[in-house]
Amino acid sequence: MSDEIEIDTDDLEHRMKGAMASLKHEFASLRTGRASASMVDPVMVDAYGTMTPINQVGTVNVPEPRMVTVNVWDKGLVNKVEKAIRESGLGINPQTNGTIIMLPIPELNEERRRELTKVAAQYAESARVAIRNVRRDGMDQIKKAKGNGMSEDDVKFWETSVQELTDTHTALVDKALEGKQAEIMQV
Structure with missing residues (x-):
């Protein structure tokens, strides 16, 4: 079997960055007063x-x-x-x-600000779901490679790499959401 089976983490990272770019675009559409x-x-x-x-x-x-x-x-x-x-x-x-x-553009009242923070949270959750879908695709690639003879050590290595990528991008989503919610609630 093959010793050089690799998972394309660059593609996975590119797709996760795409989810982040989409989130930033959606955040830009939320008005802050x-x-x-x-x-x-x-x-x-x-x-x-x-x-x-x-x-x-x-x-x-x-x-x-x-x-x-x-x-x-x-x-x-x-x-x-x-x-x-x-x-x-x-x-x-x-x-x-x-x-x-x-x-x-009307002045935002407290109730509308709270509604907008909920909308921002929904956008962020959509981005998290997109990132998790990319993670799932990566894990499916690893399972396929395992079936094609990838060693257990390599499987663990790639699973860890994909999970770290997912955790990093999920943290970026959370940070972006915090910043947007703070911007919305600012009077």
Whole structure:
């Protein structure tokens, strides 16, 4: 049998980093009482029969600290963009002025801040699940390699490597969640 069976931990780490990048992107969409162009990034608009990110149907700007504007390029899409923003769960009531949709950012009250910390926790749990799925894939690779003649010592080595990778990325998720929750609760 083969002495040189290896598990591709670089691929596993890359996929775990992808879960972290996705989490950071989702965290950027959570508003913290300040206007940010990235808060509308997750909004998808039904444009021309396909779901399209909002920044591909208009220009997103932050003209003042409590206002985000979306200048829709195609006048026929204004109502669809407005509807997508209303249904996005951002908790923002858009106001339309021609092709410009204004999103006034209300001051966050204590109850809304607590809701947003729960949403952040849900995003973090999704990232943890993604990381655990990558771990499971790695463990499946190890089982397959064991069936192909990998020694018990190598099996233990690779299982430990995959678990350490998982623990490291899970800790990063927890740290990112703590930081985001602190940012949300800051008045």
